Amino acid sequence: MARAKRLCTAEEMDIVKTFECGQCFRWNVDSDGVYTGVSDGRQCKVWLESDTVYIDCEDKDEEYWRYYFDMETDYEAARRSLMISEYLSDCAEQGKGIRILRQEKWETLCSFIVSQCNNIPRIKSIVESLCENFGECRERNGEKYYTFPSALAMSTKRVEDLAVLRSGYRAAYILSAAEAVSLGTIDLEATSKKSGKEARATLRTINGVGEKVANCVVLFGFHHMDAFPVDVWIRRVLKERLPTDFKVEDLGEYAGLAQQYMFYSARSLGT
C-alpha cells in the first residue's frame, strides 16, 4: 500500500458504522477489513490500522475524498449537542464514529428510489448492477470498477432496458428521475442550495419520490444535516422511545445525525 495516506483517527471515523449504517450502497469490505468504494468516477480503499484510518487513492483525489468523508465537520461537538436525553445519549454513544458522507446527488437520488420497500443487500445488488450495465468501466491498480451512470445516460433507456436490474416497479421511477434531471427540469445542484423544505418539494415532483426518499436525498446527497428521514425504524423509535411531545426541531441543526444514531442503535439491537 505505497500510496496509503493517513485520513483520520479511529475515533473520528468508525468505518464499519459509517459504511454499514445504510446511508451508502457502494462500499464493499474484503476479508482483511479493507473497504473499496467508488464516487464521482473515482475509486479508493479505506481501512483501519492501529487506531488510524488510512486511505489509498489517487494523489489528485485526496481533497475530493477528504471532503466526501466530511473531514471539516467536528462530529464530537455535534454528537455532544445531541445528548439531550438519556435515550439519545445512549444512541449517540452507540453511534459514535458515524459520519454523514457527502455523496453524489444524482447517485443518492437514484439509490434511495431503489431503496423503497427493499432490504440493504438487495439495494446494493441492484445499484451495483445499474453501474455494471450502464456505467463506465474503469481500472485502478489493475482492479476494474464501474462508475455510477449519469442521469443523461439513464434518460435514454426504457423500462425494458432496466429489466436486467430486477428492480421491479422502481425502474419507471428511475427513468422518471433521469428524465427530470437530464432535461434540467430539476437542477440538483441548485436544488441542494435551497432550504430543506423547498428542496424536498422539488424532489417530490419526481414520480416515485415521496417524503422519505426526498428526505434521504436532502440529508445524504445535499448534506443538510437537519433533514430527518422517517422510515419504519424511526417511526418505531418515535413511538416507543421518545416523549409524545417530541419535535424534530428539538434536535437542532444535527437532527439528521441523530436520526442515523437512532437508526443504527435500533438496528443493532435487532427487532
Place this chain on the structure above:
DNA sequence: CCCCAGGCGGTTG
C-alpha cells in the same frame, strides 16, 4: 402457500 423488506401513488371513507 404465506409474509415481509428502510415507500409511493392512487383510491376510498
Place this chain on the structure above:
DNA sequence: CAACCGCCTGGG
C-alpha cells in the same frame, strides 16, 4: 385528513 391496496422481486 386516515386507511388501505397494488406494485416487482427475493428471501425466510
